Amino acid sequence: MPRRVVLALACLIPLGAQAQHAGIFLNQQEAEAIRSAQGRYSLMDHSLALAAATMKNAFAQPLEVPPPGEAGGYEHERHKQNYREMRLAGLLFAITQEERYATFVRDMLELYAVMYPTLGPHPLAHHQRPGKIFHQTLNEEVWLVHTSVAYDCVYTWLSEEERERFEANIFRPMADWFSVQNESEFNRIHNHGTWAVAAVGMIGYVMGDLSLVEKALHGSRLDGQGGFLKQLDLLFSPDGYYMEGPYYIRYALMPFFYFAEAVERMQPEQEIYGYRDQILRKAYYAAVQTAFPNGIFPPINDASLTMDVAAPEVVLANALTYDRYGADDILLGVSRFQGRVPLNGGGLVLARDYDASEHEPVMSWPSLELRDGYDGLRGGLGMLRTGDGESQSMLLMKYGVHGSGHGHFDKLHFIFFDQGRQVIRDYGFGRWINVEPKFGGRYLPENDSYAMQTVAHNTVVVDATTQNGFDEDAAEVTSGQRHFFNSSDPAAQIVSARADTYYDGVEMQRTMLLLRHESVRWPVVLDLFRLTSDSAHKYDYPLHYRGQLISTNLDLETHTTALTPLGEDYGYQHIWKTAEAATDSTIRISWLDGSRYYSAISAGADGTIAILGRTGANDPEFNLRSEPLIMLRRQGADHLFVTAIVPHGYFNEARERSDGARPEIVDVRVAGHNDDGSVIEVIGIQGLLWRVMVTNHQPADSTRTHTLTLDGVTHEWTGTHHVETFRY
């Protein structure tokens, strides 16, 4: 971390107009460097301008510290506004040395110092642990994280008497509330625990009370069973993947990085950024490397469909990772989405390198697999990518742990992202976040009854029930298993995984390929979903798409004058059945989404029922979005679903252009499959033929030779898989 050394060493040397205090996030030397760099680096200039504009608005209104109110209400939002403004004011004071900013922080803290001692536990906590200003401790910990940065920045400017009053009336009782009165939450290995320890540790550093820091690092009893280090041990896999998924690590990046940065500055001997083989570097990269090419985080588990890498938490972590772990052009590409940097030395380094970049920085991640589970042995997440920057296509498959209370019952689920959107999509959470008339913005009943259920995902549903019978405890003690992953051949990338403990007596293996060929315009997804069982089951293979159905080779019976739900429970009750067809042959269904056509082409099997559906049944409050799906239903014991998902052609309504409304892939055939392997053929229009062979043998062995004789033809290959491309 050479570029930081010079600043870190200087952190206790008073400089400039104000004596330097702790500098947990921004020290005097950095502040001066930012001041003198004004007008030079676009991202920093823009970030300062945004902060100044926010404070201009703040100055135009009277200070207000209202009595506590309900979640999401005016008072709640006002206290959130207050901590954001205090933090910005503190940083701007350090950078500009304009006293009005310090005055703002002091006057606001005076109001809190009057009110806070009068408050008891918030009466509207419901099922959460109550804060005093906010209905839950979580929000109050966020308040203290931000306010610690502000307090640090104005510390030496304040009189001793002011500091004593603020600490006695606010900060010490608040730290006590978090770490003593709510000790179990403080020691919890969970992102709520991280906010708690970050808040207590940060204010500890600013107040010079290292006993609070010790608790924050090692747990309230200093036994290492709780606290920041234990969280770093257990909340991430060895690859840095966070078991709740990208939406939640996005939120937790802020306490992880604010507190780590404070530790690094105040106690560099802790070597916090090196802890657990640089787990914070891995955590940040794992988070941002899951992002879709347009910067949006994939909606794994309970998650918004639109949370992206421009979120403030990611802005913070991006700059600190870049600064602490070394320059990386792709992180500059992330900051292109963000358009701003944090107001500290790390932000300045990033802003400088961004402008110095010779090419426009691009966020373009490679294919990769992330192991899940703190020990790395609990399945994972596979991501295959092709193309560059925002025009990348990405196939994501999920086969890790359940992910606790926000987990979805969706093992072997996949998302296909193409053309800047999810084209085979995840529903996201059943929640209109912060929309007060929609159940207070909280999770809706339909989150449980639909969004979490297996059928809401792109993975096979057995006997029309949900994985683990929708039992979270049962789901928590198991996981998917990695089978093999290989992205070395750009023409045929592949991921394969298993989920054997999700339906009694049924084992599942999914193998997905991202194929490219010069005769096919866009990347093709090939999906082999194999189920084995000793007894017959009903297997439902759903694909959740968007857009308009264009054509199909099915002889559809469309339900034109009456719609009924597809089932009665496990999410099926929320799906209107709009059409169905029976077929034994290859199925082709084509739709239009944006400016591209898509076709799902599935190998035929006797007795297939193809179903078209649309969400919205049993939804009395219109809480669900109305979206279409395709489902293939089959009966059997051992069965292999094989589907090619083919983007094709081009459509532009405004310019009235259309071509390629029929796919370049015309057929998909199963040559055969058994416990040793599966052999598949994909037929294209211009004589293209892919023959795809994959191992089903456990474990997947790169040296094993497979010999399958199917219908009198012998197929032989060595290793996990083999893809042959012919012209026939």
Add this chain to the structure above:
Amino acid sequence: MPRRVVLALACLIPLGAQAQHAGIFLNQQEAEAIRSAQGRYSLMDHSLALAAATMKNAFAQPLEVPPPGEAGGYEHERHKQNYREMRLAGLLFAITQEERYATFVRDMLELYAVMYPTLGPHPLAHHQRPGKIFHQTLNEEVWLVHTSVAYDCVYTWLSEEERERFEANIFRPMADWFSVQNESEFNRIHNHGTWAVAAVGMIGYVMGDLSLVEKALHGSRLDGQGGFLKQLDLLFSPDGYYMEGPYYIRYALMPFFYFAEAVERMQPEQEIYGYRDQILRKAYYAAVQTAFPNGIFPPINDASLTMDVAAPEVVLANALTYDRYGADDILLGVSRFQGRVPLNGGGLVLARDYDASEHEPVMSWPSLELRDGYDGLRGGLGMLRTGDGESQSMLLMKYGVHGSGHGHFDKLHFIFFDQGRQVIRDYGFGRWINVEPKFGGRYLPENDSYAMQTVAHNTVVVDATTQNGFDEDAAEVTSGQRHFFNSSDPAAQIVSARADTYYDGVEMQRTMLLLRHESVRWPVVLDLFRLTSDSAHKYDYPLHYRGQLISTNLDLETHTTALTPLGEDYGYQHIWKTAEAATDSTIRISWLDGSRYYSAISAGADGTIAILGRTGANDPEFNLRSEPLIMLRRQGADHLFVTAIVPHGYFNEARERSDGARPEIVDVRVAGHNDDGSVIEVIGIQGLLWRVMVTNHQPADSTRTHTLTLDGVTHEWTGTHHVETFRY
């Protein structure tokens, strides 16, 4: 037209390397001016670069003039590509003087000169008049318009023998096919006729055959019953409104302006741009002034939802209008959407002024009313606007003529555009344009059975039938009637119109206001739809919205386990009834669309049935989009529907922000109405009260004093309307 004079006078003087020919679109002097301006004007540089890139692609492929094929097929598209490339090659030859461009045009014409004489009428014309290269004459006329420009540019470069061959083998027989063999189409007062006369007139100028030009201007029999001038007389209202609507004038702008420009250059004594009090200026302005603030044309009648002012036809007309009728900053704003200019002197003038503009040019039209019908006496189109540029809100009401075969049965229909989108929307046409698997990209059966029907629009449906019983002939002989229009008060703009000849025994008046007040964040639409009849009818008031239902004060019975269609015909058969409620009270329905909430708040009336619906019933091929609507159903003889449509609050899912999910308007009341006037009260949350009085008296008279005593309260005002704003 001073800036053009110097060029026009020069048009027959040979200059530069090539002798000058006619110069129907680009003469030698303009070509030299463009050449010497390279690197100076961004729009022209970009346009030249686009043209050069197209030709680079063209040079990389072999020339191909395939035998005629089916509509939308490869051969069809190839011939379209050929004429586009020939036109660009001709213009680039004139500008760059690079002979490879002229060679391209000549070699292509040689191929056509071989094939064209061998062709008979196209066998796949179906219901259209056949061309020879194309299935219909229309496409072939477009071919000749473009090719005339190309031929003009290379005329003097060609040998006399080549010219004779091209004219004998292609151009003369083609002109004969259009003007003699298909004489009735040529003389038709319709945009197809305009393409025909433009093609024949333009090639006439280039070949020096003024007899063809005479036919083009005055009809094949030179009697003025057909031809360009008669089209200019009858196809536009005195305000320039084109009776088929914006989507179709967009298409027709090209032959109108190409041919007018040729006439102006070759026969300036015709003063074509001055004809009918500058009807072409009015026509262009009327077209582009109907555009939504984001540049998209409102989908009036059969129309795409995405056609916009960046279409090539509008690029052409924008530059020629700017050049011929004088500079206009708003036209520079239009060219900001377009990003390019035509390759001639007009394009150069526009590109120069665009770069010289001190401010970023903005397309921001005022409120206006356009009269409909060639005589201006057949109703019109009212557009109320507030705000600036792309953040404008716009209310459009339609009360003109039917608009011939593409007309919809939608008199008194309205669209509300806000936040960059149609929030109370028109369905557009029932057509997946150029999408071959969707009925060859042609109009679908659902265009007739749904999109054209009254219920597909935001206007009251009487007795669940369509206006004029869906009889086009009956609709053609009548029209809506203007009542009054006043946009002088930015706080209360208003439009009122009548439609009395659409349902037997029922007269209708709709009055709409666009209201602004400092206590209400966004513009409010207030709608007064009054029906009068001697007998009781069923009145259905539909609002077609988009997005997610958020809340309502209705006690909804949602159809959770079975859906059935709302009716059996007149479009009702395509609507699933998703929920309903009975109420006598004020109705509030709120939804989320994009980053804003919207509420429809309707004054209560005894026995109201509120219905929620969604399109998609009786749609076996999934040709319709699935979209929601609200409908209020009442029984009565005389009835006044009053609804406030209120945008409110802010939502940003990615940033997890939401405020104002409840509207600032809480109640709407009818004080009373009779044949003299209506009095309405709108109640806001912070004590705002609007009292709105409008005249129902015919004719609307700005000097008339109205005195209505309603429930013992006397309301008096003078003029068409009066809006009082109170704090209660």
